[in-house]
Amino acid sequence: MYLLELEKVSMKFGGLVALKDVSLRVKSGEVVGIIGPNGAGKTTLFDLITGLHLPTSGTIVFKGENITGLKPHKTCSKGIARTFQLVRTFNDMTVCENITTAALLRESSLENAKRKSLEIMRQLKLEGKCDIMAGQLTIAERKRLELARALATNPELLLVDELMAGLNPSEINEALEIIKGINKSGITILLIEHVMRVIMNVSDRVYVLNRGIMCAEGHPIEVANDPRVIEAYLGGETYA
């Protein structure tokens, strides 16, 4: 029984084929990485899973239930949360308000939601920033805030879109620990990442996406040495 199953999912934007017959399976408790060059369709894949776009064909099954074409707020209440590659924090709101808004999905009263947001802030080391406007945070902090906001919706599956982009090495280490902590607390993670160190470090399995086609799958080390993957990143017929 898989937590998330994508079966031959395709997505066309007009004449452009962004994804073609992509299949993907995620087991409960796993950390699964998705890598691929820019424009491969990784973020589009996340948009389809969360329901921001409707796939042209194919089915998406979450916990045995067909969720293809469900609206984003519905998939979120089913237990799928995500972060964005280009951060989308609520910038006119304080850090606390950002997380509280997300917590309101499961909590009926504002008091409980605020209490829960304090808990999450402690978990993600944001407690000192409680009353600061989200727009005034650094990129690293805003990314962590997005993670906190996603966690506040009590997800079972967390989609993380390039969390490490734009972070310095020490921030990457910190973020890595956070991701591991989240996974340890029982949340399954699907991770888009360019920083190979992160992929090697945390993921149980890796999928490789190239020009909308899933071209390889397997253990991180196998995948990294797969000629098809090297070709995808460096171009064909090289001796790199």
Added chain:
Amino acid sequence: MLIKIRNLTSIRFFQFFFFLLIGVIPILTQNVIILNILIFTMFYAFYACSWSIIGRYAGQISLGHAAYFGLGAYIPTILFLNYGLSPWFGMWIGGACAATCAVFLGFPCFRVHGVFYLLVTYAFAEIMRISFIVFRDVTGGSQGIFVPLLGDSPLYFQFNSKIPYYYIILLMLLTLFFIVKKLENSKFGYYLKALRNDEIAAKCVGIDVFKYKLIAAATSAFFTSFAGAFYIQLIRFIDPFDAMGIKRSIEPIIISLFGGSTISHQILGSFLLTPIVEYLTIVFGGTMFMSAIQGLIYGLVLIIVVIVAPDGIGGWLFRHFGRLLEKLKGEHHVSP
């Protein structure tokens, strides 16, 4: 934390004092001009605050609130003229009609975002205005509609003196103020703030953006229609251009932009702007010069505010005097 709490109570105290002061003015002076100006000030504050529920809190600029305003003014009066129903009841029916219209308008528009809502609401107000001119059997056409004089009859929302109107609009404004304050600190308020900031992110934390926009639009239209109902009982006459012209739609936007983003700022904005405009109207009368100068004032004020204080006069005052206030306080209260 200590500073924050003290600040909060001082704001509450200021608001209380402000409303108390307005409440006692009719006892201090019975000058009709002053009362009239204050009635209009509170009326515009009420209208702007109603608009801001959708325009400011939900971030969807509506350029068609005149339609809701007109429905609120016409429906109670038509019901009164044809069925003898008291405007006190009619205004609730008008409110329901306005809210329904807002929902129907939102249905096609809130699925897409951007400028479409603005255009559709504007078109809707124009359609309403023209149909109210065309269907003259019911609405009186372009000649407008009169509320027949009954003399002092509280049951039919008519009074000889200005003072009852003064307290009615004050009560309406206070009620709206407390409702919006309550909303600001509720799930609804948080959700509106979030979807105004980033719609896609709001959807992805589980907010049904479409539904909450519809609720905000309906609430805003409902209160706007009350502004219309009050207006026609005060003036006792309305015509389609006055009720549903583009000027009516723009008024709340100007006051709201002038005032600021929260409801207290908008009330403040109306109290700073409306008396000037109303006073000039009285001085120059209904001359051509006046209607030109009114537009000129609005335009100039708007340009200055957008350049000097983009967050409105309320935000500007708060930034400058808030700091001063804190300094003064720091000298008086030495915190332990």
